[in-house]
Amino acid sequence: MSTDQTPAPPVLIECQRQGGMAFPLRRPKISVEVAGLDAADRQALLHLVQAADLASQPAAFPAPGHPDALETQLTVAWPDHSTTVHFRDGDGHPAPLDELAGWVLRHKR
Amino acid sequence: MCQHAGCPPHVCFIIPPHMMEHVATNASDPTMRKRALHNLYHQGQLRGMRASMNQFAFAGLGTGTKQRTVYDAQHGGDLPGTLVRSEGQPDGQDVAVNEAYAYAGQTYDFYLEVMKRNSVDDKGMRLDSTVHYSTDYDNAFWNGQQMVYGDGDGEIFDRFTKCLDVIGHELTHGVTQFTAGLTYSSQSGALNESFSDVFGSLIKQYAAGDTADTADWLIGEGLLIPKAGTNRTALRSLKAPGTAYDDPTLGKDPQPATMKDYYSGPDDNYGVHINSGIPNHAFYLAATALGGQAWETAGPIWYEALTTRLQLWSEFKDAAAATRDVARKYGDAATKAVDDAWTAVGL
Numbered sequence: 001m002s003t004d005q006t007p008a009p010p011v012l013i014e015c016q017r018q019g020g021m022a023f024p025l026r027r028p029k030i031s032v033e034v035a036g037l038d039a040a041d042r043q044a045l046l047h048l049v050q051a052a053d054l055a056s057q058p059a060a061f062p063a064p065g066h067p068d069a070l071e072t073q074l075t076v077a078w079p080d081h082s083t084t085v086h087f088r089d090g091d092g093h094p095a096p097l098d099e100l101a102g103w104v105l106r107h108k109r
Numbered sequence: 110m111c112q113h114a115g116c117p118p119h120v121c122f123i124i125p126p127h128m129m130e131h132v133a134t135n136a137s138d139p140t141m142r143k144r145a146l147h148n149l150y151h152q153g154q155l156r157g158m159r160a161s162m163n164q165f166a167f168a169g170l171g172t173g174t175k176q177r178t179v180y181d182a183q184h185g186g187d188l189p190g191t192l193v194r195s196e197g198q199p200d201g202q203d204v205a206v207n208e209a210y211a212y213a214g215q216t217y218d219f220y221l222e223v224m225k226r227n228s229v230d231d232k233g234m235r236l237d238s239t240v241h242y243s244t245d246y247d248n249a250f251w252n253g254q255q256m257v258y259g260d261g262d263g264e265i266f267d268r269f270t271k272c273l274d275v276i277g278h279e280l281t282h283g284v285t286q287f288t289a290g291l292t293y294s295s296q297s298g299a300l301n302e303s304f305s306d307v308f309g310s311l312i313k314q315y316a317a318g319d320t321a322d323t324a325d326w327l328i329g330e331g332l333l334i335p336k337a338g339t340n341r342t343a344l345r346s347l348k349a350p351g352t353a354y355d356d357p358t359l360g361k362d363p364q365p366a367t368m369k370d371y372y373s374g375p376d377d378n379y380g381v382h383i384n385s386g387i388p389n390h391a392f393y394l395a396a397t398a399l400g401g402q403a404w405e406t407a408g409p410i411w412y413e414a415l416t417t418r419l420q421l422w423s424e425f426k427d428a429a430a431a432t433r434d435v436a437r438k439y440g441d442a443a444t445k446a447v448d449d450a451w452t453a454v455g456l
C-alpha cells in the first residue's frame with residue numbers, strides 16, 4: 001500500500017463533442033490513457049483534472065438552448081470509479097472544463 | 110405572464126434566455142419587459158458576462174444607426190472579453206476583429222436596405238461580437254445577446270470569422286429570436302437553422318451582386334482547410350444538400366434534400382443542422398425558378414413568413430403553407446415557383 005496521501009491519479013480521460021454550427025453529427029470519442037503519457041504531459045494533465053474538479057460539477061448543466069452551441073461530454077476515470085459531465089457553450093460551466101477538454105482534443109491530434 | 114400572441118403560457122414560465130429576450134422586447138406590459146430584462150441581466154452575470162447594465166445592447170437606436178463592438182476573449186471562455194473595437198474605428202492588425210466588424214456591418218446593411226429592418230431586433234440593437242473565444246475552438250454561436258467566434262483548430266477548420274455567410278447566419282439567429290422564436294429542437298429548430306442559412310447565403314449574394322444562377326449556394330465556403338484526396342468544399346450546400354464535404358475526419362455531409370431522407374435520430378437537437386437541408390433546398394429551388402437576384406422576391410417571401418407568420422413551435426408544413434400564402438402577393442410566377450419548390454422536397 002502507498003503511504004502517499006495524494007489520491008490515486010486518473011487512468012483515462014475521454015472527450016466527445018457534437019453540435020455547433022459545423023458538426024451536426026457526434027464526433028469520434030477521443031481517449032487519452034494517462035499511463036501512455038510522458039512525465040511533462042502527465043503533470044500538465046493532472047493539473048487540469050484537478051482544476052476541472054469533476055466531482056463537484058453537476059452531471060449536466062441546464063441547457064439554455066443557444067443556437068449553434070457546441071456540446072461536450074467529458075469523462076475522467078480513476079482506478080475504481082469514473083465521473084462524466086455534459087456541458088454546452090454559454091451554459092455557465094466553469095472554464096477549467098473547457099481547458100481540460102481542449103487539452104485532450106489537442107493531445108490526440 | 111407573457112402577453113403577446115403566439116407564446117404558449119407554459120413556455121413563458123420556463124423562460125430560457127432567448128425567450129426572455131423576446132419577452133423583454135415584445136411583451137406589451139412594461140413591467141413584464143422590465144422584469145425580463147432584469148432576469149436576463151442576472152443570467153448574464155451567472156454566465157460570466159461583464160456585470161454592467163450599460164453593456165447591454167438593447168440601445169433603441171434610430172434607423173440606420175449602425176453600432177458594432179468587437180471584443181477579444183484572448184482564448185478564454187469569459188464573455189464578452191476585452192473591448193478592442195467600437196463603431197467608426199479603423200481596421201487594425203487583427204484579421205478576426207476586422208472580419209467580425211466588417212461582416213456584421215454588411216449583415217446590418219442587408220437587413221436595412223433589403224428587408225427594411227433596423228438591426229436584429231428592428232430597434233437598432235448594437236451588434237456585439239467576441240473573437241478568439243476558447244482554444245482550438247471549431248465553432249461560432251449566438252448566445253442570445255451576441256455573436257461568439259472561435260479561431261478554429263488550424264487543421265480542419267480555419268477561423269470562424271472568415272466567411273460573410275457564417276456571420277450572417279449567426280446574426281440571423283438573432284432576427285429569428287426576436288420574431289418567430291422557432292424553438293431550437295426538431296423541425297422548429299431545423300427551420301431556425303434554415304432561415305439562418307438562407308439569409309446567410311442571401312447576405313453573401315447581395316454583397317457579391319450574384320444572381321440566383323451564378324451564386325454558389327454554399328455556406329462557409331473556404332472555412333474548411335483543404336486537404337488532398339478529400340472534399341472540404343463548405344459546411345452546407347443549399348443547392349445540393351449532402352455534398353458539401355466528405356472527409357475521413359469529418360465524415361460525410363449528412364443533410365437530406367427531401368423528406369424522403371428525413372433524419373429522425375436524437376443527435377444535433379434532433380437534427381437541427383441536418384434536416385435544415387430540406388427547407389434550404391426548397392428555398393434554392395424557389396429562388397432559381399424565379400431567376401434574377403434571390404433577395405428580390407424569394408428573400409422577401411421567406412422574410413415575411415419568418416417575421417409575421419411563424420412562431421415557437423412551427424414545423425416544416427407551417428413554413429411551406431406560410432411561404433405559399435405570402436408568395437401569392439408576388440403574382441403567379443412566384444406562387445408557382447414556391448409551390449413547386451416545396452412539392453419537390455416532399456412538402
Ligand SMILES: [Zn+2]
Nearest residue numbers: 021067068305
Ligand atoms: Zn445556426
Ligand SMILES: [Zn+2]
Nearest residue numbers: 111116121132
Ligand atoms: Zn413570450
